[in-house]
Amino acid sequence: MEKFIVAGEVQLSGHVKVNGAKNATLPLMAATLLSTGVSVLHNIPQLRDITMMQDILTLLGAKIYRENGSLIIDTTNINKEEIPEHLMREMRASVFLMGPLLGRFRRVRLSFPGGCAIGPRPINLHLKALEKIGAVVKDRSGFIDAEAVHLTGGEINFDFPSVGATENAMMAAAVADGTTIIRNAAREPEVADLQSFLNKMGAQITGAGTDTIRVDGVARLAAAEHAVIPDRIEAGTFLTAGAITRGDIVVDGVIPEHLFTAIDKLQEIGARLDVGSGSIRIRGGELRGVDIKTLPFPGFPTDLQAPTLAMLTIAKGTSIITETVFENRFKHIDELGRMGAKIKVEGRTAVIRGVPKLSGAIVAAPDLRAGAALVLAALAAEGISEIEQVYHIDRGYEMLEKKLQGIGAKIVRRSP
Numbered sequence: 001m002e003k004f005i006v007a008g009e010v011q012l013s014g015h016v017k018v019n020g021a022k023n024a025t026l027p028l029m030a031a032t033l034l035s036t037g038v039s040v041l042h043n044i045p046q047l048r049d050i051t052m053m054q055d056i057l058t059l060l061g062a063k064i065y066r067e068n069g070s071l072i073i074d075t076t077n078i079n080k081e082e083i084p085e086h087l088m089r090e091m092r093a094s095v096f097l098m099g100p101l102l103g104r105f106r107r108v109r110l111s112f113p114g115g116c117a118i119g120p121r122p123i124n125l126h127l128k129a130l131e132k133i134g135a136v137v138k139d140r141s142g143f144i145d146a147e148a149v150h151l152t153g154g155e156i157n158f159d160f161p162s163v164g165a166t167e168n169a170m171m172a173a174a175v176a177d178g179t180t181i182i183r184n185a186a187r188e189p190e191v192a193d194l195q196s197f198l199n200k201m202g203a204q205i206t207g208a209g210t211d212t213i214r215v216d217g218v219a220r221l222a223a224a225e226h227a228v229i230p231d232r233i234e235a236g237t238f239l240t241a242g243a244i245t246r247g248d249i250v251v252d253g254v255i256p257e258h259l260f261t262a263i264d265k266l267q268e269i270g271a272r273l274d275v276g277s278g279s280i281r282i283r284g285g286e287l288r289g290v291d292i293k294t295l296p297f298p299g300f301p302t303d304l305q306a307p308t309l310a311m312l313t314i315a316k317g318t319s320i321i322t323e324t325v326f327e328n329r330f331k332h333i334d335e336l337g338r339m340g341a342k343i344k345v346e347g348r349t350a351v352i353r354g355v356p357k358l359s360g361a362i363v364a365a366p367d368l369r370a371g372a373a374l375v376l377a378a379l380a381a382e383g384i385s386e387i388e389q390v391y392h393i394d395r396g397y398e399m400l401e402k403k404l405q406g407i408g409a410k411i412v413r414r415s416p
């Protein structure tokens with residue numbers, strides 16, 4: 001298994017550019033199933049999660065090519081509505097296929113999804129939403145069968161603004177016979193990007209980005225072309241890398257409005273930020289402890305919780321982080337402890353007592369964002385660190401070590 005070797009205490013400097021968003025790309029790839037034809041998606045990162053989604057679509061009958069940073073997806077010959085169990089287990093995002101397959105075939109069969117080890121991650125909200133627009137869902141010991149002789153549209157009121165369930169509902173409702181209103185919808189930028197793509201395909205959707213989405217179903221959708229929005233989580237990770245190393249870096253290719261809560265927190269922590277129209281400069285200073293609660297957008301993103309927590313381990317004073325979105329998303333904490341961090345966890349709350357310095361250690365990435373957090377900690381730590389299980393990090397960051405090298409970090413990838 002590959003690992004990263006990092007020599008810490010280098011102040012990062014220079015420009016780094018972010019890729020297209022993984023979390024926008026995955027539902028868009030799924031949405032292509034709603035048409036028969038050739039869709040083109042631009043600005044697509046080269047990531048394990050995306051390759052896996054390519055494999056699933058190919059298995060369902062799609063033809064997919066990658067050309068530079070674009071994916072060309074021909075969904076003319078999709079001929080299966082069942083998602084193989086081993087692929088469902090490997091990637092939770094495969095649950096996005098439920099809405100489009102139901103829309104296309106009026107039938108879908110899948111097992112419960114897998115993915116990052118950050119809590120049980122149920123799919124009850126997805127299923128409930130699909131039932132509200134006419135699907136009949138049957139749980140057959142580990143398998144889900146959903147059928148919709150008639151997708152009618154309907155009223156969906158989410159108990160919690162789940163990103164994936166909102167996206168699934170939008171995709172199925174786009175080709176339902178009636179109108180669907182989704183209330184307490186997720187407001188994440190990736191949901192708005194899905195609306196843009198679906199509307200280019202001919203859907204009639206308004207309201208994405210707010211908590212109420214209206215979908216007027218249409219008979220059919222056509223293939224379309226779309227450039228995916230920048231990855232706000234990758235951007236936030238680089239900004240945090242700038243702050244934790246007390247460096248001076250510019251993160252290019254971002255939409256700052258997607259990051260304003262994180263920007264506010266970085267300022268509160270003591271970093272200096274200059275926000276331009278498509279780039280953000282960060283200069284690290286003396287870091288101060290802060291309190292953070294993760295929340296659905298526009299609140300502080302749970303995907304930046306681990307990287308931010310890593311930074312707070314060397315901030316002056318005490319910080320409190322409350323993780324309200326996912327239980328069990330504190331797997332980086334034990335590993336950070338090996339590097340000298342002082343953190344106590346009680347339920348969903350972590351209390352971090354800042355220490356002057358972390359020291360290099362051998363640690364293992366327990367999941368995607370926790371892995372990124374360990375890389376950031378290693379960049380700031382005294383001495384050499386080894387980060388094992390890099391494959392988790394490769395799920396969501398394209399060539400993280402190359403991009404960090406570009407801004408001066410001493411990091412290399414080693415194969416066994």
Ligand code: UD1
Nearest residue numbers: 023093121122123124125126161162163164165303325326
């Ligand atoms: C998406 C992102 C993920 C991010 C998360 C929250 C993708 C591919 N992934 O995940 O990176 O961390 O949003 O911003 O876009 N829940 C239920 N029942 C459901 C669905 C969700 O209880 O049917 C719970 C989950 O267990 C979790 C919370 O709702 O506690 C948030 O999940 P959700 O917003 O659905 O996240 P994902 O779409 O899985």
